[in-house]
Amino acid sequence: MSRSYKISIIGSGRVALHLSRALEDAGHQIVEVYSRNIGNATKVTERLYGAKPVNSLDFSFSKSKVFFIAVADDALSDIAGRIILPENAIVAHTSGTGGLAVLHKFPFSGVFYPLQTFSKQRKISFTTIPLCLESDNKEALRVLKEIGNSISKSIYFLNSEKRKSLHLAAVFASNFTNRMLAISKEILEGQGIDYGILDALVSETVNKALEGDPKVMQTGPAARKDFKVMKEHLKLLENKAEWKNIYKVISEDIANNS
Amino acid sequence: MSRSYKISIIGSGRVALHLSRALEDAGHQIVEVYSRNIGNATKVTERLYGAKPVNSLDFSFSKSKVFFIAVADDALSDIAGRIILPENAIVAHTSGTGGLAVLHKFPFSGVFYPLQTFSKQRKISFTTIPLCLESDNKEALRVLKEIGNSISKSIYFLNSEKRKSLHLAAVFASNFTNRMLAISKEILEGQGIDYGILDALVSETVNKALEGDPKVMQTGPAARKDFKVMKEHLKLLENKAEWKNIYKVISEDIANNS
Numbered sequence: 236m237s238r239s240y241k242i243s244i245i246g247s248g249r250v251a252l253h254l255s256r257a258l259e260d261a262g263h264q265i266v267e268v269y270s271r272n273i274g275n276a277t278k279v280t281e282r283l284y285g286a287k288p289v290n291s292l293d294f295s296f297s298k299s300k301v302f303f304i305a306v307a308d309d310a311l312s313d314i315a316g317r318i319i320l321p322e323n324a325i326v327a328h329t330s331g332t333g334g335l336a337v338l339h340k341f342p343f344s345g346v347f348y349p350l351q352t353f354s355k356q357r358k359i360s361f362t363t364i365p366l367c368l369e370s371d372n373k374e375a376l377r378v379l380k381e382i383g384n385s386i387s388k389s390i391y392f393l394n395s396e397k398r399k400s401l402h403l404a405a406v407f408a409s410n411f412t413n414r415m416l417a418i419s420k421e422i423l424e425g426q427g428i429d430y431g432i433l434d435a436l437v438s439e440t441v442n443k444a445l446e447g448d449p450k451v452m453q454t455g456p457a458a459r460k461d462f463k464v465m466k467e468h469l470k471l472l473e474n475k476a477e478w479k480n481i482y483k484v485i486s487e488d489i490a491n492n493s
Numbered sequence: 494m495s496r497s498y499k500i501s502i503i504g505s506g507r508v509a510l511h512l513s514r515a516l517e518d519a520g521h522q523i524v525e526v527y528s529r530n531i532g533n534a535t536k537v538t539e540r541l542y543g544a545k546p547v548n549s550l551d552f553s554f555s556k557s558k559v560f561f562i563a564v565a566d567d568a569l570s571d572i573a574g575r576i577i578l579p580e581n582a583i584v585a586h587t588s589g590t591g592g593l594a595v596l597h598k599f600p601f602s603g604v605f606y607p608l609q610t611f612s613k614q615r616k617i618s619f620t621t622i623p624l625c626l627e628s629d630n631k632e633a634l635r636v637l638k639e640i641g642n643s644i645s646k647s648i649y650f651l652n653s654e655k656r657k658s659l660h661l662a663a664v665f666a667s668n669f670t671n672r673m674l675a676i677s678k679e680i681l682e683g684q685g686i687d688y689g690i691l692d693a694l695v696s697e698t699v700n701k702a703l704e705g706d707p708k709v710m711q712t713g714p715a716a717r718k719d720f721k722v723m724k725e726h727l728k729l730l731e732n733k734a735e736w737k738n739i740y741k742v743i744s745e746d747i748a749n750n751s
Contacts, residue, residue: 308714308722332714332722350690352698352712363693391690400684403726404677408691409698410713411743415669416699417707417750419662426658432608432649433666434703435621440610440667441674441699445692449675454610455668456566456590464566464590468661477746484742485669488735492675 237385240378241298243267244286245314246305247275249353250329252282254305257361259283261385266299292318301378303347304328304338312337325375331402334395335369345370345379348398349387352409365389367398418478450492457489495643498636499556501525502544503572504563505533507611508587510540512563515619517541519643524557550576559636561605562586562596570595583633589660592653593627603628603637606656607645610667623647625656676736708750715744716751 239262244255247270255265265286270276276288292314294302302324306314311333320326326338327347338344346369353359366383368390370376383390393401416437420430443452456464465486472479497520502513505528513523523544528534534546550572552560560582564572569591578584584596585605596602604627611617624641626648628634641648651659674695678688701710714722723744730737 307717307719309719332725350694352694352701354701354710357701359697365690365693389690389693391686393686397684397686399725400680400729401686401690403729404680404686405691405694406713406726406740407673407680408677409694410711410715410747411673411739412670412695413698413702413707413711414743414747415665415673416702417711418746419666420707422658422662422665426655428649428651428655428659428662431703432623432647432659433663435623435647436608436610436663436667437670437699437703439617440671441695443610443612443615444671444674445689445695449671449678452612453668453671453675455664457668459565461565461567467590467657468664471658471661477742477749480742481669481739481746482664484735484738485672488676488739489668489672491735 237262237381239263240301240382241266242301242303242382243269243294243297243299244279244303244305245269245292245318246303247272247279248305248307249355250349251303251305252279252355253351253353253359253361254303254329254349255279255283255286257386258382263382263385266297267294294318294320294324297321297324300325301382302326308332315340325378327370327375327379331367331405332399334399335371336395343372343375345372345375346395346398347379347383348402350401350405361386362388365391367391367393367401369394369398418481453489453493455489457486458493460490460493495520495639497521498559498640499524500559500561500640501527501552501555501557502537502561502563503527503550503576504561505530505537506563506565507613508607509561509563510537510613511609511611511617511619512561512587512607513537513541513544515644516640521640521643524555525552552576552578552582555579555582558583559640560584566590573598583636585628585633585637589625589663590657592657593629594653601630601633601636603630603633604653604656605637605641606660608659608663619644620646623649625649625651625659627652627656676739711747711751713747715747718748718751 241264244251267287267289268276268279269289273290280286280288315337325343326341327345348367350365366387499522502509525545525547526534526537531548538544538546573595583601584599585603606625608623624645626637
């Protein structure tokens with residue numbers, strides 16, 4: 236068992252919820268959970284052992300050593316500007332796009348970005364989640380690494396520039412992939428076909444693409460430049476201008492790279 | 494054990510290869526494998542027990558009862574026009590987009606479309622692959638269903654119109670998803686980041702999207718209309734016009750549906 240830290244969580248969203256649970260499971264003590272809205276903070280502390288919900292950013296008297304800021308990207312700099320921390324506290328945000336610089340006024344600051352998609356109602360094991368760490372302070376990095384190792388087997392050290400590219404890659408791999416599946420579900424439902432018909436296909440596609448090189452694995456009408464089939468597909472999308480557009484630009488990109 | 498049929502396979506591509514193997518494993522006898530190029534037919538028969546490679550479409554004297562046409566969509570009508578079958582033979586094509594009508598001159602014709610992505614070098618279990626059947630001939634449909642049941646637990650009856658929509662949905666769910674992963678891999682490699690960092694994220698994304706409703710599960714900058722992050726991402730794609738375009742159209746579609 237590694238050292239146990241006293242930790243406060245700023246934020247009450249999905250990352251805050253899952254991270255606080257994982258930290259507690261690893262033996263750390265969650266002291267406080269902050270949300271502007273105390274009710275939201277309570278929704279997180281309810282699922283923890285001894286954490287206190289708070290709605291003030293003044294942590295001058297907090298017993299915590301480490302503060303994780305897990306808020307929406309567009310709230311990050313505002314929170315960073317207003318939060319008051321105890322002396323020598325270590326503070327890290329969990330954002331993929333937020334730079335290290337947003338915490339520049341704190342001497343012991345860093346980034347602790349878990350690369351995963353979190354849902355409120357799905358339990359998730361942190362063990363395999365890549366944690367991307369960054370700090371230009373040696374002591375902060377040491378502690379973040381220690382905490383990281385206590386919850387995950389997969390620690391990466393990435394500077395802000397690389398982390399931004401990683402986040403962009405994750406948008407394609409996760410958010411956009413999810414949208415492709417949402418579109419296919421709607422197409423099927425429009426025809427009264429069970430969405431579950433895609434299970435085996437999607438699983439095999441993704442296993443293949445993760446084990447090998449998806450560029451080489453590319454199949455489908457665009458990859459074989461089968462313009463007749465693509466034309467028929469575009470016709471089926473006639474009343475769906477946005478999907479037609481998506482179909483076109485991705486097919487063009489596939490055809491140009493096959 | 495169900496009845497064993499004598500079957501010939503027209504085509505030597507991935508579907509032909511995997512289907513012939515699955516049929517043989519289920520106790521059917523593959524009599525012939527056709528390819529215009531006899532060497533390609535041999536590559537398939539080499540992996541089977543007693544099948545003969547042939548490069549003629551005259552099957553007048555074939556002992557087969559059932560013929561599967563598993564060729565590229567754009568070769569289908571040409572093959573259907575030239576093939577000569579024994580009397581009372583049952584013939585089905587395996588295409589997602591080809592209609593039933595392409596085989597109209599044969600009395601016992603149908604469609605036998607396996608919804609999966611096949612690779613030359615990956616063994617795949619047919620048991621979970623949805624087989625989409627269609628025929629307007631009762632006897633042909635009975636035999637195709639019997640053969641279908643011998644290799645898969647998942648049989649669907651879809652007319653040509655529904656099958657076309659299914660194929661379109663599969664392009665989004667499989668081909669486009671694969672392209673999203675290929676793009677993310679290239680972005681990561683450009684930064685020297687290991688592509689394996691995406692494994693846990695992609696697996697969770699896809700499990701979630703298949704178990705639940707991907708539209709509801711949508712996360713990411715576009716879903717929360719975080720224009721600052723999207724602008725930064727577009728800047729990172731400045732030298733990649735096609736990907737920038739893909740990013741834009743999918744993000745717009747997500748934002749409009751979140």
